Structures are given as C-alpha cells and as structure tokens.
Amino acid sequence: MNLRMSAGPHFVARESTQTLMLDVIIALIPTVAAGVYLFGLRAAWVLAVAVISAVLAEFIWQKLAKKSVRVGDLSAVVTGLILGLNMPAEAPLWLPAIGSFIAILLVKQLFGGIGHNFMNPAMLARGVMLVSWPAQMTIYTLPIRVLGNTSVVPSPDVVSAATPLIRPSAYSTYDLLIGNIPGTVGEVCKLAIIIGFLYMLFVGTISWHIPVTFVGSVALLSWILGSDPLTAILSGGVLFGAVFMATDYVTNPLLNIGHLIFGIGCGIIVVVIREFGNYPEGVTFAILLMNTATPLIDRWTNRRVYGTVKKHA
Amino acid sequence: MSRLSFKGGIHPLKEIHEGKEATKAKPIRALVPEEVCIPVDMHLGAPSIPCVKKGDLVKMGQVIAEPAGPRGIPVHASVSGEVTAVVPKQQLHGKPSTCICIRNDKQDTWVERHQLGSVETAPADKIVTAIRNAGICGMGGACFPTHAKMALPEGKTVDTIILNGSECETFITADHRLMLEQPERVVDGLRASMRAMGVLKGVIAIEENKLDAYEAIKKAAAGREGVSVALLKTKYPQGGEKQLIQAVTGREVPSGGLPMDAHVVVLNVATAAAITDAVTEGKPLIDRVTTVTGIVNEPSNLLVRIGTPVSEVTAACGGTTEEPGKMFFGGSMTGLALPDDTVSVTKANNCLVVVNKKDAVLQETSACIRCSRCIAACPIMLNPQRLNVLCEAGDLAQAKKENMMDCILCHSCHYVCPARIKFPFKEAKEKIAARRI
Numbered sequence: 215m216n217l218r219m220s221a222g223p224h225f226v227a228r229e230s231t232q233t234l235m236l237d238v239i240i241a242l243i244p245t246v247a248a249g250v251y252l253f254g255l256r257a258a259w260v261l262a263v264a265v266i267s268a269v270l271a272e273f274i275w276q277k278l279a280k281k282s283v284r285v286g287d288l289s290a291v292v293t294g295l296i297l298g299l300n301m302p303a304e305a306p307l308w309l310p311a312i313g314s315f316i317a318i319l320l321v322k323q324l325f326g327g328i329g330h331n332f333m334n335p336a337m338l339a340r341g342v343m344l345v346s347w348p349a350q351m352t353i354y355t356l357p358i359r360v361l362g363n364t365s366v367v368p369s370p371d372v373v374s375a376a377t378p379l380i381r382p383s384a385y386s387t388y389d390l391l392i393g394n395i396p397g398t399v400g401e402v403c404k405l406a407i408i409i410g411f412l413y414m415l416f417v418g419t420i421s422w423h424i425p426v427t428f429v430g431s432v433a434l435l436s437w438i439l440g441s442d443p444l445t446a447i448l449s450g451g452v453l454f455g456a457v458f459m460a461t462d463y464v465t466n467p468l469l470n471i472g473h474l475i476f477g478i479g480c481g482i483i484v485v486v487i488r489e490f491g492n493y494p495e496g497v498t499f500a501i502l503l504m505n506t507a508t509p510l511i512d513r514w515t516n517r518r519v520y521g522t523v524k525k526h527a
Numbered sequence: 528m529s530r531l532s533f534k535g536g537i538h539p540l541k542e543i544h545e546g547k548e549a550t551k552a553k554p555i556r557a558l559v560p561e562e563v564c565i566p567v568d569m570h571l572g573a574p575s576i577p578c579v580k581k582g583d584l585v586k587m588g589q590v591i592a593e594p595a596g597p598r599g600i601p602v603h604a605s606v607s608g609e610v611t612a613v614v615p616k617q618q619l620h621g622k623p624s625t626c627i628c629i630r631n632d633k634q635d636t637w638v639e640r641h642q643l644g645s646v647e648t649a650p651a652d653k654i655v656t657a658i659r660n661a662g663i664c665g666m667g668g669a670c671f672p673t674h675a676k677m678a679l680p681e682g683k684t685v686d687t688i689i690l691n692g693s694e695c696e697t698f699i700t701a702d703h704r705l706m707l708e709q710p711e712r713v714v715d716g717l718r719a720s721m722r723a724m725g726v727l728k729g730v731i732a733i734e735e736n737k738l739d740a741y742e743a744i745k746k747a748a749a750g751r752e753g754v755s756v757a758l759l760k761t762k763y764p765q766g767g768e769k770q771l772i773q774a775v776t777g778r779e780v781p782s783g784g785l786p787m788d789a790h791v792v793v794l795n796v797a798t799a800a801a802i803t804d805a806v807t808e809g810k811p812l813i814d815r816v817t818t819v820t821g822i823v824n825e826p827s828n829l830l831v832r833i834g835t836p837v838s839e840v841t842a843a844c845g846g847t848t849e850e851p852g853k854m855f856f857g858g859s860m861t862g863l864a865l866p867d868d869t870v871s872v873t874k875a876n877n878c879l880v881v882v883n884k885k886d887a888v889l890q891e892t893s894a895c896i897r898c899s900r901c902i903a904a905c906p907i908m909l910n911p912q913r914l915n916v917l918c919e920a921g922d923l924a925q926a927k928k929e930n931m932m933d934c935i936l937c938h939s940c941h942y943v944c945p946a947r948i949k950f951p952f953k954e955a956k957e958k959i960a961a962r963r964i
Contacts, residue, residue: 215851215867215868217851217852217853217854217864217865217866217867217887218852218853218864218887218888218889219864219865219866220853220864220889221864221949221953222855222857222858222859222860222861222862222863222938222941223539223859223860223861223938223941223942224853224855224859224860224862224864224880224882224886225539225540225697225859225886225942226890226941226942226943226944226947227537227539227942227943227944227945228542229900229943229945230890230945230946230947231893231896231945231946233945234896234898234945284893287893289896326894327894328893328894328896329894329895329896329897329946330894463896463897463898463899464896464897466897468897468899468902468910468912468913469899469902469910512913516910517908518908519782519907519908519909519930519933520534520769520773520779520780520782520906520907520908520933521769521779521780521781521782521783521784521907521933522781522782522930522933
C-alpha cells in the first residue's frame, strides 16, 4: 500500500491565486463592456493590445529567466486589462504595448515577480506614460455613443473634449454616473465600476475598507474645501482607482486597520493634488505614494494577540 | 437562538457540509476484531510498562501495561484471549511503539470490576483515582491523561468545566452520534468530573450543525445540578481549547498559559462518557466511537476496540471503492497521515478518513500575494504572513517576539491560502522550544 504521508490540512480552500484573478476579471466585464460601447471598437483594440502584450511580456521573461511559466495564474491578464482601461481610447496602439511591458517587466518581474512588486504594476506604468507621453495619454474624446436620455451629443468623429475635472459644469450627475463623458476607457462608467465592486464584495475578493475610505475621504475633503462632493467622486479615476487599483493585494497593507489608513491616505492625496497641484487628476500618484507607504503602515499597525496585553508599536 | 463564538476562524469544506453528510445519520455499530495490537504509548507522557508476555491468557479489561510515574495511565486488554506478541510496531510517526497483540477469543470474558456507584453518590475523592485506573485520556485527539488534568497545582483554581462537543473538525461525526444516542452518559460524566474537582458550573458546548445532538443533550441535562448547554456557531477551530473558552466564558487563556489559568478545564464529550463508565461500572477505556469515511463503501460510526488494526476497520466498512492514496486519523485540518493500514486505532482516534489517489496530490506552492486571508483566518490574531516570512528567513528569534509560540497549529492559514503556502509553524515552534531561543 503506497500512501502519501503529509501534514494537515489534507484539503484546502478552492480559492487559488488563479480564481481570485478570474474574479477580478469577471468584475471588470461591465466596465469593459461599457467602455467598448461608449468609445467603440477602438477601445477594444487598446484593451486587446494591452492584455496580449502583458501576457507576452510575462511569458517571454519567465522563459528567458528559466522560471516556471505562470501566466496561467491570470495576474498578467488583470494587469494588462487594468492598464488598458486606464488609457484613452484614441491612444496610439504602440502605447498600451509599451505600457504593459513597463508594468510586467520593470515593475513586476524585475522585483521578483508576482507578490514582490512594491507598486501596482499598471498604476506605475500609467504614471510613467503620463509623464513620458502626456499628449498621447490625454487625448480625451467624447463617447461615440451615449447611454440613456442625455443632453450630451455623441460624436462619431474623434473630437477632443475637456474632462469633467476641467469643465465640471458641462455634464449632469447622470452623465457622470453612466459615463457619457470624455475620459479613459475604464473610468467613465461609474455604474459599471460599482457593479464590479459589489460583485467582488459578494464573492469576497476584496473587503470594503479601502474603496469606502478612499471614496469617502475624497468626498468629505472636497466638500470641506468647497467643491461638490458628488462631482468630485464621479469625476476622473477615483472610483476606478479605489475599486480596482488601490485594492491590489500586493501593494496595500495587510491588516484592516492598515487598509483604513491606506484608503484615507489615498483620498487625502487625490484632493490635495486636485485642489492645489498642477495636475487636474491625482489618483495615479495618490495610489503610488500610498503603495510606497505600505511597508511603513504594516510596521506601525498590529493587533492584540489572543491572551496578551496590547503591545504599543 | 443565540450562538456563541470566537474571533477569526474559518468554515472548512463548507460546500460539502464539512464532509459530515456521509456518516451523520449512521447509528453507532460495534466492530468485533480478530486481533488487536495495543500500543503502550497512546497517551501523552511516558509509555506504560507491559506486564504480560507472549502466551498469557488475558481477560477483557485486564491491565496489560502498568503506568510509568504518577502522570501515567495503565493500558487494558480490549478483548479476551491469548497474547500473541509484545513487539515494536510502526505507528503514526517517530520510532515504532511497543504493542501488545491479543488474539480475540470473542468470549468477552471480563476481569472483575469495581464500581463506585452512581455519579451523584460515588465518593467524590475516589473519582479521580477511578479515572486513572480506567486509563482515561483526552479522547478529542491529544490523549493527555485526564486524572493529571484534574489534579490542579497549588494555587490554581477552576470554576467551570466545559465539555467539548463542538466537533469542529471536518468529517468527524463520532461525538455527534455519541451525544445523540447516549446523552445521559455524557451528562453523567460531566457531573462526575464536577464532583471530583469540586466545580459548581458545567457547560456542554455543541456546534449548531448538530442541532439534534444539542436537543438530546439539553433534554438529558435538564434538572442536573449546575449543568447548562451552550450552542456554538459552526466555525473552525471552535473546539480548540482557547477558542472554546473564549466563546463560552468570554475569558482568554493568558499567552503561554493553560486553560486552568482561565479557571477552566475542558474535557471532550467522549472522555466524559468514558468517565461515566469508569465510575458507574468500573469499566476501563477499551473501546471508542470512531467515524470511518471517505472512499469506503459503507461510511460508518463504529464502536472500535482500542488496538484494532486499520485494515480491519476499513474491511468492516465494506472496503474501499478505489485504491487509497492517503489515510488520516482525525479531521482534514489537523489529521495525522498513516504510513499504512497496519496501524492500530488508539484512544485518541475519533475518525479515519480514506482519500483517493487524486485527492492525495498536494498542490504546488506559489508566491504570496499578500491577500490577508491568513490574517483574517487566524483565531489567535497572529500575522501568519509575516511569521512565514520570518520563518523562511530563519529569524526565529523575531518570530518568537511576534508570538510564534501562541500559534495553536490549527492550519486555518494554510487552508485559506490561495498560493498554497505551507506555513512551517510546527517546525518553527519545535525549533524555538528545543533551542530555547
């Protein structure tokens, strides 16, 4: 009789890195669908190039570095997809390819691969592109189709338009929520993002802590500084960043108390950049800055171990 | 109905009802073995010393190994018949154990027994001795000698005895069936223990996935002095001593301490039933209920004589449906794997799970993605992610500072980990203890 000898647990949870990533992809489906509907086939091309480049970059690196090929864990697909959703539909197609290579090679693999990057790969790649190719990264156009009853006139030709962050009065709350506005492929339809958020909450992919504190603190601070809180959270990439990027496991703190600090920190930085900085939008840099603060937050936070008296860090 | 619980924890194998469906409705049936091989080191502590030799005829319940030292317990013949061998045999792990093998003559000729009377009238000062003489140890898995648990050191006080009927581990239904079919034996055992220790409060704690057992025990406990029944949330490790004490009393066992430091003694329900037999019948611990499940043809709850080889146990359940890839005693969270089916069932074994080749394959470990699931799962509020990093880096001194020794080895972190990390905490704790870091 040939029996395997191993310590418990003899069965483990069904959830694996791959199923977690798959759940993020499922949560992104409404956002992808809304983006492609609003911005047309051009948006689909941007997403496709971003995803294929990300998976290819990971595959090539793992082959060259003689590591086991783990593209099957779907993390590169998520990175590519999120990166593509962070770009305007009219970006030249070499841009998402370069972005994915930066994200996968520079940010993820050079630091040791999945789990070892200290910044969110898609977020840092967006940051690099925003600084290196500011013109191409901000070709914001009106949607070619609109959703629902709106005063926004869809534009079948490519027409550059100012985002609601620059001209907030041009769009109704409905347009901001449903996505009848210029912006990146993924950030415009807030309704789709919220559906994705609820899905991830329901299946337990993420907890509420970071998205709620992030968005909540943006609303509260904007209100204190005299802006309309609803417009503040429905403009730009706050919702997309709070739900899909700030919640990246690898680059945010471990404890719930850390998640709260992280979310509030992101919110504060976004509003500071928006209200006092030169950039109209601050989500990218807010999340990147808080990514770098994560080890510090982990160090400063602890919880009381059963049977002990609370230690002060 | 209010349900008590603790912080953290998980719900393992929730999608298949903790793996208990196959046996929870199966009444206990007795297995008569052809031969038993009884290890003399079933309990925690120094092994007992054999006092019979090959060729001796022994009666059922006769002492066949004497206790070594005041904390030791005797071992009894679980069948009547001829001693065929006193030999070392490989059991679960470590060095082979000395085993006393007896061929069963199936006469069940009992040795002379001395009962103390009913649990309410037996002289209280004689109960602990009776428990020791009956060879009783914790039947939930640890097998710590019960009389030693009841002997409190100078200055320690206990005000509550909790009977652990949570059976939070997967697959096991042995305690469930025992509580359902013989609730009086369980309640009587609690009363005997309370009287022996002079404790006024006794609580029988049962998880809500065994509502029928809860009702049966509640009925049996009605009107019994100082006894109450508590319903617990179905959560793992609800039956861990520390979690049970937190759930039932709201107290915490101090770091590095024992349940008695929280003024509580925890006994398993099967142990309580054995105590009843020892007091009212003078019957030593020679059999126990063991759940047999997995890929056996007839998953069952068997009343197994101590020392019955696993091969006879699986045969009594109609054999296996396919070739086994793994067998383990206990539930799937902390169960101990068997080297082969010649191993004996001991006083500690509440369950035998047989797994096929496919399910025996271990999943490959990948990199930690810092998802925090281990942190949410830890019932001790440790940071398993961080402790794993420290253990991998070999920094056990820092791991100790971050409460490594408070880990109860429940494997919840390992169960939930999507990267299949095999948290090396047992080895780390052993190294820290051995090197006195």
